[in-house]
Amino acid sequence: MNISIRLPNSDRSIETYTVQQSDGFPQRAHAPFNRVAFAAAHMVVDPLADSDPWLAPAIDWDRTMAFREHLWDLGFGVAEAMDTAQRGMGMSWPDSLDLIRRTVAAAKARGGALVFSGAGTDHLAPEEARSVDDVIRAYEEQVGAVEALGGRIILMASRALARVARSPEDYIRVYSHILAQVHQPVILHWLGDMFDPALVGYWGSANTDEAMNVVVGLINDCAAKIDGIKISLLDKNKEIALRSRLPVGVRMYTGDDFNYAEMIAGDAQGYSHALLGIFDAIAPAASAALSALADGNEARFHAILEPTVPLSRHIFKAPTRFYKTGVVFMAYLNGHQDHFTMVAGQESARSTLHLADLFRLADRAGLLADPARAVKRMQAVLAVRGID
Numbered sequence: 001m002n003i004s005i006r007l008p009n010s011d012r013s014i015e016t017y018t019v020q021q022s023d024g025f026p027q028r029a030h031a032p033f034n035r036v037a038f039a040a041a042h043m044v045v046d047p048l049a050d051s052d053p054w055l056a057p058a059i060d061w062d063r064t065m066a067f068r069e070h071l072w073d074l075g076f077g078v079a080e081a082m083d084t085a086q087r088g089m090g091m092s093w094p095d096s097l098d099l100i101r102r103t104v105a106a107a108k109a110r111g112g113a114l115v116f117s118g119a120g121t122d123h124l125a126p127e128e129a130r131s132v133d134d135v136i137r138a139y140e141e142q143v144g145a146v147e148a149l150g151g152r153i154i155l156m157a158s159r160a161l162a163r164v165a166r167s168p169e170d171y172i173r174v175y176s177h178i179l180a181q182v183h184q185p186v187i188l189h190w191l192g193d194m195f196d197p198a199l200v201g202y203w204g205s206a207n208t209d210e211a212m213n214v215v216v217g218l219i220n221d222c223a224a225k226i227d228g229i230k231i232s233l234l235d236k237n238k239e240i241a242l243r244s245r246l247p248v249g250v251r252m253y254t255g256d257d258f259n260y261a262e263m264i265a266g267d268a269q270g271y272s273h274a275l276l277g278i279f280d281a282i283a284p285a286a287s288a289a290l291s292a293l294a295d296g297n298e299a300r301f302h303a304i305l306e307p308t309v310p311l312s313r314h315i316f317k318a319p320t321r322f323y324k325t326g327v328v329f330m331a332y333l334n335g336h337q338d339h340f341t342m343v344a345g346q347e348s349a350r351s352t353l354h355l356a357d358l359f360r361l362a363d364r365a366g367l368l369a370d371p372a373r374a375v376k377r378m379q380a381v382l383a384v385r386g387i388d
Contacts, residue, residue: 005375007356008387019375023366025284025304029075034294035264035271036228036251037286038077038116039279040084041068042327043091043099047341057090057343061102067336068103069110074287076279077114078103079154083195084277086324088159090344093123097145104151116187119143120156126198129160132170139178153186154230154275155179159198168204168214175218185227187253187275190215192233194320208238216245223247230255230275234316239263243270257316257323261305264290265298277323278312281330282367311361314354322349326358329381333362333374340381352385 003019044067049058068078080103081087081096091099100117107113121129121138129135135158146153155178165171179186193200203211219226228251231239236259243252254263254272263272279286285304292300315326325346332340340347350358359368359378368374382388 003371003375005359005378006382006387007359007378008353008382010353014387017360019363019368019371020366022369022371023285025288025366025369027070027284028073029287030291031294033075033290035290036077036114036253036273037075037264037279037290038079038114038253038275039071039283039286040079040082040275040277041071042280042324042331043085043343044331044337045341045343047339053341054090054344057095059095059099060337063337064099065102065106067331068106068115070336071280071283072107072110072113074283075290076283076287077116078107079275080104080115080117080151082118082154082156082189082277083191083321084280084324084327086343086346087118087120087156088122088196089321089324090342090346093142096122097142100146100151101149104149108150116152116154117146118154118156118189119146121158121160122156124160126159126163129164132161132164132174135161135164135174136177139174140181143178143182147183152184152227153182154189155186156189157191157196157199157202159196162199162202165204168210171203171214172218176222179222179225182225185225187227188215188219188229189255190229190231190233191255194234194318195232196321208233208235212238212242212245215242219250220247223250226250228253228273232256234258234320236263239272240269243272257312258309260312261289261302261309264305265293265301277327278308278315281315281327282308282311282365284369285365285367307365308367311358311365311367314358314361322346325350326354329355329358330362330367333359333377334367334369335373340377352382352387355381 044060044063046058046060051058107115119142124138203214230253232255253275289304
């Protein structure tokens with residue numbers, strides 16, 4: 001039986017769109033992957049709480065943790081309290097630490113499920129940072145708090161450091177100091193300014209090639225304390241260039257939500273592991289693809305993942321920092337939460353047309369687990385926005 005829905009077009013017309021059947025991807029991984037694959041996970045808010053969502057979001061902890069269990073079931077590691085969880089866009093450090101505590105405990109209860117957690121300086125307002133030493137103290141506080149919980153670290157980029165640093169040497173000083181103190185190797189996180197405009201010129205240069213030289217020098221000097229580096233520049237050539245310069249034992253984690261299929265598959269010179277926000281939204285398909293790759297079936301890997309790439313490019317289109325809206329919308333369409341409400345009211349960050357195009361692209365990629373439910377929920381959102 002065909003299911004249809006009325007969706008808006010860019011010319012302001014309304015079309016009747018027929019939804020295809022779901023591809024029915026498994027909800028559990030059947031074998032280990034041959035890539036380390038993290039999904040950066042989103043937050044689920046409590047829409048019925050009497051709170052001020054812009055200032056003090058109320059979290060639905062049951063649904064938030066259930067989604068992490070869903071990711072672990074599919075074979076992913078969880079990258080916790082990252083920008084996908086609206087870190088720095090509504091989620092405070094105290095709330096993030098509470099999230100990390102819960103996720104680390106849940107991972108231990110599963111017998112050691114994979115989780116790395118973001119540690120940065122976001123409790124230090126950039127305008128309040130007066131020196132590099134202020135940034136070091138802020139990093140020390142968060143790294144110490146995560147490690148005290150038994151957590152592994154993703155060392156997040158710092159808005160405060162971007163503000164006070166005056167040279168590449170300032171970055172080297174901060175990172176070297178923190179890396180000397182960590183108890184287990186960390187994942188560095190190079191987040192481009194398309195994700196966060198406050199990070200422009202990170203590593204001491206607006207020239208990416210010069211910045212890359214700084215990063216490579218740091219990694220070579222501190223390789224024993226570095227598990228890998230996640231690079232989120234949405235430029236596959238820069239990722240490949242950096243990947244080719246990493247010392248043995250240091251992983252490249254693709255953060256390229258535009259070109260992840262190609263980066264993960266790799267070539268004769270190497271491949272990338274993954275730490276991706278889009279894996280939150282496409283987890284069942286990505287799990288099936290990674291299972292196929294581990295089985296040696298690269299053609300099947302590409303057949304599953306390539307249709308998801310247009311959706312990812314749409315979700316992460318400029319302004320890229322609003323991609324979280326699309327990720328949470330996918331969770332709503334697929335039944336992982338019963339509402340389309342977000343931390344800090346970010347459900348309003350994308351247009352009705354954007355959400356309609358997201359629905360079409362998700363359908364074409366076979367990502368709507370229950371098409372009838374997805375249509376009903378899409379219709380509810382459209383009705384609120386004036387389309388009956």
